[in-house]
Amino acid sequence: MGSTERAEFKNPVVSWIDERLPVFTLMQKEYGVFPTPRNFNYFWNFGAIAMFMLITMIVSGIVLAMHYTANTELSFDAVERIMRDVNGGWLLRYIHMNGASFFFVAVYIHIFRGMYYGSYKRPRELLWILGVAIFLLMMATAFIGYVLPWGQMSLWGATVITNLFSAIPLVGDSIVTLLWGGFSVDNPTLTRFFALHYLLPFVIFAVVFLHVWALHVTGSNNPLGLEPQSEKDTLPFHPYYTMKDSFGLVVFLIIYALFIFYMPNALGHRITTPRPTRW
Ligand code: HEM
Numbered sequence: 001m002g003s004t005e006r007a008e009f010k011n012p013v014v015s016w017i018d019e020r021l022p023v024f025t026l027m028q029k030e031y032g033v034f035p036t037p038r039n040f041n042y043f044w045n046f047g048a049i050a051m052f053m054l055i056t057m058i059v060s061g062i063v064l065a066m067h068y069t070a071n072t073e074l075s076f077d078a079v080e081r082i083m084r085d086v087n088g089g090w091l092l093r094y095i096h097m098n099g100a101s102f103f104f105v106a107v108y109i110h111i112f113r114g115m116y117y118g119s120y121k122r123p124r125e126l127l128w129i130l131g132v133a134i135f136l137l138m139m140a141t142a143f144i145g146y147v148l149p150w151g152q153m154s155l156w157g158a159t160v161i162t163n164l165f166s167a168i169p170l171v172g173d174s175i176v177t178l179l180w181g182g183f184s185v186d187n188p189t190l191t192r193f194f195a196l197h198y199l200l201p202f203v204i205f206a207v208v209f210l211h212v213w214a215l216h217v218t219g220s221n222n223p224l225g226l227e228p229q230s231e232k233d234t235l236p237f238h239p240y241y242t243m244k245d246s247f248g249l250v251v252f253l254i255i256y257a258l259f260i261f262y263m264p265n266a267l268g269h270r271i272t273t274p275r276p277t278r279w
Contacts, residue, residue: 007032030216035234036241037222043113044220045248046106047212052249053103054208058201060096068148070194072187075150094264100142101267102256107135119221127214134207141200144193153269158185158193 007028009015018024067086069078082089111131114120120128143161147154162179166172181188219228228234235241259266 030237031242032236032238034216034237035219035228035231036237037220037228038233038235038240039222039224040220040241040244041223042248043109043117044222045245045252046110046113047215048245049106049249049252050103050110051208053099053106054201054204057096057099057103058205060092060099061198061201063092064096065198068194070148070191072150072190075148075190079149091260094260098256098259098264098267100145102252102259104138104142106252107138111135117221117223118225123218124214124221127211127218130207130211130214134204134211137200137204137207141197141204144197144200147190147193148197150190155185158189162189 005025006018006022007025009018009024014024064082067078067082067089069075079093082093084090086092114128114131143157147158162176162185165175165179168175177183179189179192180186181192222228
């Protein structure tokens with residue numbers, strides 16, 4: 001990133017911008033010619049898939065927020081209205097709900113890949129630590145999001161999880177009062193959870209930026225666990241891995257779409273057993 005060498009661009013607009021702010025040179029260096037191990041298997045697709053899911057969650061979340069109200073009297077009905085009256089609202093909500101599950105699936109595979117192939121080891125320790133920070137932020141964001149519809153499970157989920165902090169010696173109870181914004185899970189809890197649920201994904205995005213930056217300093221690990229020795233061991237990122245990542249993403253999205261359209265509540269907690277015919 002520190003290099004001052006610029007790439008040549010034929011397009012005069014691109015060239016004009018790049019002379020003044022070398023963003024195209026940066027893209028070319030980091031995602032065009034970037035030397036990438038040639039022996040990746042499909043486990044190396046999941047960082048890109050996680051990135052796609054993060055963006056999907058942010059975009060669908062922002063549109064959901066346009067129709068949502070953070071108030072204990074109104075939230076449940078606002079979500080019902082999204083499902084029934086808002087144009088495409090059901091789709092938006094199912095994209096976001098199932099998206100959370102699929103985002104975690106992608107990140108779990110990504111983490112287990114890292115553990116199996118030793119990607120956490122020197123020189124990639126900081127990359128791994130940033131990943132752990134991302135994972136903690138993801139868990140906090142997902143939990144807080146679960147509270148927003150203000151259903152029974154939201155309330156009791158919020159009660160159980162916030163009370164865990166009371167186990168911290170000396171300051172535990174004060175922390176719980178601070179999280180609640182009062183002396184029980186109530187409206188102030190919901191409003192601060194909504195504010196944080198909107199904020200944290202952008203914090204995650206910033207940490208992901210550092211994560212990918214750290215990756216591009218060390219370069220990727222690969223299934224052998226041995227660093228590439230020469231140019232022959234690598235391929236330019238584009239078109240080889242832009243293509244492989246796109247293919248993997250499409251397969252992942254097909255499975256994600258099957259859930260959204262055919263079993264949107266399968267990963268939720270809704271009771272799906274049929275009602276008994278005789279009472
Ligand atoms: C929002 C979540 C995340 C995103 C968007 C993300 C993104 C990426 C991307 C694009 C790559 C390069 C492609 C690849 O190797 O798959 C990568 C590599 C890596 N990530 Fe993540 N990551 C996330 C979470 C995590 C977590 C939670 C951990 C571990 C705790 C982690 C650890 C790593 C490691 C060790 C590598 C280097 C892998 C290698 O070179 O073999 N990442 N990440």
